[in-house]
Amino acid sequence: xxxxxxxxxxxxxxxxxxxxxxxxxxxxxxxxxxxxxxxxxxxxxxxxxxxxxxxxxxxxxxxxxxxxxxxxxxxxxxxxxxxxxxxxxxxxxxxxxxxxxxxxxxxxxxxxxxxxxxxxxxxxxxxxxxxxxxxxxxxxxxxxxxxxxxxxxxxxxxxxxxxxxxxxxxxxxxxxxxxxxxxxxxxxxxxxxxxxxxxxxxxxxxxxxxxxxxxxxxxxxxxxxxxxxxxxxxxxxxxxxxxxxxxxxxxxxxxxxxxxxxxxxxxxxxxxxxxxxxxxxxxxxxxxxxxxxxxxxxxxxxxxxxxxxxxxxxxxxxxxxxxxxxxxxxxxxxxxxxxxxxxxxxxxxxxxxxxxxxxxxxxxxxxxxxxxxxxxxxxxxxxxxxxxxxxxxxxxxxxxxxxxxxxxxxxxxxxxxxxxxxxxxxxxxxxxxxxxxxxxxxxxxxxxxxxxxxxxxxxxxxxxxx
Amino acid sequence: xxxxxxxxxxxxxxxxxxxxxxxxxxxxxxxxxxxxxxxxxxxxxxxxxxxxxxxxxxxxxxxxxxxxxxxxxxxxxxxxxxxxxxxxxxxxxxxxxxxxxxxxxxxxxxxxxxxxxxxxxxxxxxxxxxxxxxxxxxxxxxxxxxxxxxxxxxxxxxxxxxxxxxxxxxxxxxxxxxxxxxxxxxxxxxxxxxxxxxxxxxxxxxxxxxxxxxxxxxxxxxxxxxxxxxxxxxxxxxxxxxxxxxxxxxxxxxxxxxxxxxxxxxxxxxxxxxxxxxxxxxxxxxxxxxxxxxxxxxxxxxxxxxxxxxxxxxxxxxxxxxxxxxxxxxxxxxxxxxxxxxxxxxxxxxxxxxxxxxxxxxxxxxxxxxxxxxxxxxxxxxxxxxxxxxxxxxxxxxxxxxxxxxxxxxxxxxxxxxxxxxxxxxxxxxxxxxxxxxxxxxxxxxxxxxxxxxxxx
Numbered sequence: 001x002x003x004x005x006x007x008x009x010x011x012x013x014x015x016x017x018x019x020x021x022x023x024x025x026x027x028x029x030x031x032x033x034x035x036x037x038x039x040x041x042x043x044x045x046x047x048x049x050x051x052x053x054x055x056x057x058x059x060x061x062x063x064x065x066x067x068x069x070x071x072x073x074x075x076x077x078x079x080x081x082x083x084x085x086x087x088x089x090x091x092x093x094x095x096x097x098x099x100x101x102x103x104x105x106x107x108x109x110x111x112x113x114x115x116x117x118x119x120x121x122x123x124x125x126x127x128x129x130x131x132x133x134x135x136x137x138x139x140x141x142x143x144x145x146x147x148x149x150x151x152x153x154x155x156x157x158x159x160x161x162x163x164x165x166x167x168x169x170x171x172x173x174x175x176x177x178x179x180x181x182x183x184x185x186x187x188x189x190x191x192x193x194x195x196x197x198x199x200x201x202x203x204x205x206x207x208x209x210x211x212x213x214x215x216x217x218x219x220x221x222x223x224x225x226x227x228x229x230x231x232x233x234x235x236x237x238x239x240x241x242x243x244x245x246x247x248x249x250x251x252x253x254x255x256x257x258x259x260x261x262x263x264x265x266x267x268x269x270x271x272x273x274x275x276x277x278x279x280x281x282x283x284x285x286x287x288x289x290x291x292x293x294x295x296x297x298x299x300x301x302x303x304x305x306x307x308x309x310x311x312x313x314x315x316x317x318x319x320x321x322x323x324x325x326x327x328x329x330x331x332x333x334x335x336x337x338x339x340x341x342x343x344x345x346x347x348x349x350x351x352x353x354x355x356x357x358x359x360x361x362x363x364x365x366x367x368x369x370x371x372x373x374x375x376x377x378x379x380x381x382x383x384x385x386x387x388x389x390x391x392x393x394x395x396x397x398x399x400x401x402x403x404x405x406x407x408x409x410x411x412x413x414x415x416x417x418x419x420x421x422x423x424x425x426x427x428x429x430x431x432x433x434x435x436x437x438x439x440x441x442x443x444x445x446x447x448x449x450x451x452x453x454x455x456x457x458x459x460x461x462x463x464x465x466x
Numbered sequence: 467x468x469x470x471x472x473x474x475x476x477x478x479x480x481x482x483x484x485x486x487x488x489x490x491x492x493x494x495x496x497x498x499x500x501x502x503x504x505x506x507x508x509x510x511x512x513x514x515x516x517x518x519x520x521x522x523x524x525x526x527x528x529x530x531x532x533x534x535x536x537x538x539x540x541x542x543x544x545x546x547x548x549x550x551x552x553x554x555x556x557x558x559x560x561x562x563x564x565x566x567x568x569x570x571x572x573x574x575x576x577x578x579x580x581x582x583x584x585x586x587x588x589x590x591x592x593x594x595x596x597x598x599x600x601x602x603x604x605x606x607x608x609x610x611x612x613x614x615x616x617x618x619x620x621x622x623x624x625x626x627x628x629x630x631x632x633x634x635x636x637x638x639x640x641x642x643x644x645x646x647x648x649x650x651x652x653x654x655x656x657x658x659x660x661x662x663x664x665x666x667x668x669x670x671x672x673x674x675x676x677x678x679x680x681x682x683x684x685x686x687x688x689x690x691x692x693x694x695x696x697x698x699x700x701x702x703x704x705x706x707x708x709x710x711x712x713x714x715x716x717x718x719x720x721x722x723x724x725x726x727x728x729x730x731x732x733x734x735x736x737x738x739x740x741x742x743x744x745x746x747x748x749x750x751x752x753x754x755x756x757x758x759x760x761x762x763x764x765x766x767x768x769x770x771x772x773x774x775x776x777x778x779x780x781x782x783x784x785x786x787x788x789x790x791x792x793x794x795x796x797x798x799x800x801x802x803x804x805x806x807x808x809x810x811x812x813x814x815x816x817x818x819x820x821x822x823x824x825x826x827x828x829x830x831x832x833x834x835x836x837x838x839x840x841x842x843x844x845x846x847x848x849x850x851x852x853x854x855x856x857x858x859x860x861x862x863x864x865x866x867x868x869x870x871x872x873x874x875x876x877x878x879x880x881x882x883x884x885x886x887x888x889x890x891x892x893x894x895x896x897x898x899x900x901x902x903x904x905x906x907x908x909x910x911x912x913x914x915x916x917x918x919x920x921x922x923x
Contacts, residue, residue, distance in 0.1 A: 034508055034532035036545040037552030043509025061477070065568040065603035067485035069478075072513040074845060075520070075865070087848060088828075093478035094604050099572050110477035117479075129507050129569045130604065133538060160509035161534045161569065382525075386681035401516075405525040409677055450677075 006162070009170045014255035034164070040402070043160030045128050046072070047168020048175075051250060052124055052156065053086055054078035054200045054225040055233065059120045061090040063107050063138065064128030068160070069093075077422065079204040081227050090114055094130060104136050111145045111153055121230040122152040122180075132159035152230075154179045166249070173250040176224065176233060181257065184234035186221065191292040193221035193239035194283055197265075198249040201226025205426035209270050212307065212427055216300040218283055224253065237261045240290040243268050243283055264290065270426035272342040273311055277304045311428040315346065318435050323347030325442060328388065330354045330380065330399035331417055339398070339417065340369050342431050348438075351394055354380060382406050396442055411451050413441045468817045470810050473825030480827035480845065482782050483808040484862070486601035486611030487565035488514045489642055491528055492862075493615035494563030494597070496667020498688040501559040503529045505546055505575065506567030507538075510603075520865035522673050527684050529553055533569060542575045547584050554594055559684040560691050561595040563615060568603030595691065597622045607808040608862070609709045609784045612642035616666060616713040619694065620720065628722040629699030634748055637700045637723065638665040639714050641707025643787035643861060644731075646674040647874040652706070652731070655741070655877055658756060659748035664693045664700070666713075675871055698723060702747050704740070706731050706876070707786035708813045729813055730790035731876035732884065733797050734763055740877075759878040766882045771799050773889040778803035780834035780855075782827060782842035785811035787861050790875075791841060792817045798885065804833035839892060856895045858888060 042050075045068060053060055053076070062069040073089030080086065092110045094103050111123055123145070127138045138155040145153040158171035194213065199206055206226040213220055222228060222236035237257065242265035244254045254265035264286055268279035284292075284300035326349045329339060340350050352375030355363050366376060385403060388394060389410040397407040400418030407414035415437055417425065425434040487504050491514055494502040504511045511530035518526040531545040546564070553562055566577055577598045584596065599618040601611040616639060636656055640649050650670035656663040671687030678686050697703075698721030705714035705727045714725040726743060730736050737760070745752050777800045781788055788807050793816075796802055802819040806829050814822045823829055827842070831849035834840055840850050843861045850857035864870040874880035 034530075034534070035548075035552060036531045037503070037529050037549030038556060039508050039530050039532040040512070041508060042512040043507050046509050046512060065485065066478070066481060066483050066607075067487065067510055067513065067568060067603035070481035070484050071488055071517050073481060074848070075516065084848075089478075089480050089845075091478045091481060092476065093481070093483070093826075094568075096602075096605050099568070099604050106476045113475060113477040114479075129538070130572050132535075133569065133572055159535075160507040161538055163534070164508075165512075382683060383681055401519065405519075405523075406681065409525075409681070411677075 005157070005171065005174055009167065009174060009252060012170065012252050012255065014251040042165035042168070044158040044162040044164065044168035044171060045126060045160040047165035047170075048126060048156050048158035048172040049168070050076070050165065050200070051169045051172035051198075052176075052225055054080075055124070055228045055230060056080040056086045057083040057121055057229050058085065059088075059090055059114045059118055059123045060086060060126065061092070061110060061114055061123055062126045062128060063092045063094075063103070063110075063131050063136070064126075065094045065099075065130055066091065068126075068128045076200075077203045078200050078226060079202075079207070081207075083229070085118060085120060088118070099130060099134060102134060102136055103131055104141050107131075107136065107138075107141050108145060111141075112149070115149050115151070120151075122154060124154050124156055124175075126156045127159045129159045129161045132161070152179065152183070169249040170252050173253040177253060177256050180230070180234050181253075182234070182237040182260070184231055186235035186238050189221075189238045190219055191240060191290070192217055192219045192287055192296065194218050194287060195221055195236045195239045195242045196223040196226070196245055197242055197253050198245040199223055199226045199270075203422055203424040205270065205424040205430065208424050208427040208430050209276070212276070212280060212303060213283065216280060216284060216303045217296055218280075218287065218300075224250065237263070239263065240292065241265060241283070241286040243279065245270065270430065271339055273308060273345065273428060273431050274341055276427055276431070277308060280304055307428045311432055314432045315435055318439050319347055321439050321443060322435065324349065325395040325438075326351045326393065328352055328385075328394035328397045328399075330377075330385070330397065330403055339434075340366060342434070343438075344369065346435055351375060352377060352380075352388075354378075386410055396438060398438075411447065413444070413447060415441055468805070468815055468819050468822045470814050470822045470824060472810075473823055473829045478826045478828075480831070480848070482806060482825070482827050482830065482842070482845070483784075484517070484608040485568075485603040486606050486608065486614065487567050487603060488517065489608035489611030489613075490563070490565035490599045490601045490615035491518070491526075491611075492608075492642055492669075493612045493619070493667045494561070494565075495526065495685050496665070496669040496672055496688040497561050497563065497619070497694070498671070498685060498690045499559050499682075500561040500563055500685045500688065501527050501529055501553050501557055501683075502563045502565065503531065503549055503553065504565050504567055505531045505542060505549075505577070506533055506569045508532045510567045510569070517863050517865075521863040522675070522871050523868070524673055524675060524686075524871075527557075527559075531570075538569060538573050541573065542570050543580050543583070546575075546580055547587075550584060550591065550596065551588065554591055557683040559594065561597060563619075564596070564598045565601045565611065565615065566599070567601070571600065571602035571604075595623055607784060609642050609707070609786060609811075610809070613709045613712050616710065617716050619666065620697065620713055620716050623691070623694045624697045624717065624720060625695065626720050627698070629696065631701060632696075632699050633701050634659075634661045635696070635700045636661050636663045636747065637697050637703040637717065637725075638663050639703060639705040639710040639717075640665055640667075640669075641705075641710050641786050643707060643784060643790065644669075644876060645871055645873050646670045646672075647872040648731075648876045648880065650674065651874050651877045651880055655756070656744060658753045659744045659750050661744065661748050664697060665689060666694065666697060669871075673871055697721070702726065704728060704743065708789070708811060709786050711812075730786070730793060732790045732881050733794040734760075734767065734878075734881065735797075737763070737876075737878050737881060756878070759882075763878040763882045763885075766885050767798065770885050770889040773892045774798035774800040776801065777838045777892055778836065779839050779841060780804040780830065780837035782806040782830040782834075782840075782846065783861050784808050785814055788822070789813045789817065791860065792819070794881070794884070795841075795888075798888075803837040804830065806830040806833065838895065839888070856891050858891055 069091035142153045142155040158168045221239040222232040244267045269275040355376045389412040396413040491502040515528045531549040599615040646669040668689040672685045703725035875884040
């Protein structure tokens, strides 16, 4: 693990959390020491893999024992419009002898096997804890393999014990900056070329927003890394601007591309109607400021008007069902306030939201939207969550899979809004999907049945209630 | 007789195997009020937890010592100690089940020594069982880690020496290829003979998907501490699956409880052996209800054999699951077309085929070409799609179907259920093929009337 890279990532000036710190605080870095016995969340390797796995046409080879890939492969719903190679799990599956003698040779041969069999345009090799600990030189092996096979073999140096998932996102970004971005030239360029950074096309979300950009006349030249081809990313430095989708994940890519290629970037969100419109508007403005013809602004405004109108019309029927329902929203970062706004538009009352991953700016925004009564939880323990739900403080909880069963066991409706979900919530259609799903869940007749005690359990509940 | 052959390659493609600590965690999850703890980096726990959550559709208590680069190099004692104290304070579990990982084993952390030291330094943990299992990721597979955890529980928690023997108290050591539903079915069968059966671990109490009255951050049920302490007093131990031989024999050594290892409990003959054993141990007649169940299975075999005869089945599974299903398929008249497993293990050589491959799902996909049915975990879905062959999901993980915990494939009734499910799948794919081609499915094996029957039904 290169400590220089780590320092750089920790002191990322583009990071909103860092901006709020003074120089000495920044120097300390952002590895929050994890508490043994009370830690949750993925490791740096996990984060790197999440960020890059959606690149569809390369071999993603994990150098480590079986745990790292065997326990985790093919477990997200990043979708592809073409190559399916990214869903194939590759690992060196290190054994005891590899641990004792080192596994560089094994890795070198594994790369050769994968290339011989699958002929990918590139191989991404992920470092994990054990080879990092025993000193396997990932970079040297990748360099030798690149020379031998005449195609890029790229080291992703983010072993799990380096830190959190978020750090892994950033280290993956560093690897792209160092080895991929700017190494090829695009076939065509237009003044309307925009890159998306930090959009993974989970459940096909990219495909819900891409047509919106296209309708306005904006070309998504590359997406890092949803539904991406290696070549798109290698040549994405010729686009005119970057949009940073999930601000926490790969801000380093956007900022360094600005430094290197003079490409401006903005942070935006696809969640919520207002946010989606802002994003389209900002994209157009940024492209125009980079020399795209002015009429882009008008076209964009027209798309926004049409789509917003259409979305509101589709949402209207749900309002009477959802108005007044109380929501507990447990999610990270930027999604909090974007979703809050959308739910409020439906007349729902957000009784609390988590702000664990949110920046100060996010929090200010939540306060602005939700007002003084906003409950912001830094850390809501499952026990506390359970108590809130059983006290019927919320009609529905929206969260990630981790807390799914806290809600369901308390017999409270729940909806997945994190990465494992099966429905796409991005864009105008996505918000309609989300609201429709909330309605389906809330209006499901099972809630009444499962909450009733069995007939022989003569609890205090009067029969009249049913 | 089968030769067990290693796929000699450097790059594993589409892993079939999962690692030892995860198997260890599953065993600990079958103990009441327990918290499994991985001594490794936080990712080890996160991946394992996600996998088990998606399979069982339940909260999975699983913690981490959160090792980082520096603490790994310096040794993990402090992290382990802090993790145990934190878990004790926050969650007060009856048992903390520690699984080492590849990371801490590579460093060479002395788990046993650490546990002694923690015990000495922290008398406040006196009421908490601390069990340490060595489960490096770079060795063995899921079922080995599971067995290692079971042995560690016995070693740590069952008092040495013969207990006061209790008649009709039986121990069950169910292999990790058995579901919570399987374990429950076995216990119910024992109850028919008036036997009380303690399962170690007992997933039927913890991961059977019930709704508890209160939130609990630890396992929702399972083998109790008291029951574990009593394992040495049992009349007999029945272990299911060759990988449970180690724990069964350990219990025999420590406490003198005789044991029988049944390699499998799927299929008529293995069920007969099990029921006969229960009759012998209990001194009771086989009850009418069980005779009736047996008769139903026999009838199901008569009805179902048409659809298995000559069918080519490809199976990829951990050794003992492969053994159970492979023999059953062969006994129903199917041909074992390909078999892939995760490590060489006793019993594999007995499978009625030429070769068992220790390999991955890419090997499986290659060898399974031409099969009528694929049998493996949910990760086989890509191979099934590419080959255009139906997939019957077994083992862990099954993340794209509901009810994995409740599938029962042991005992007369479970075997019957399995038989019907498989036969229906074979039947359906034949129907589909027949319709797709607009004429009856081609019959390669002309003296096989079953196929002709299929095409017309």
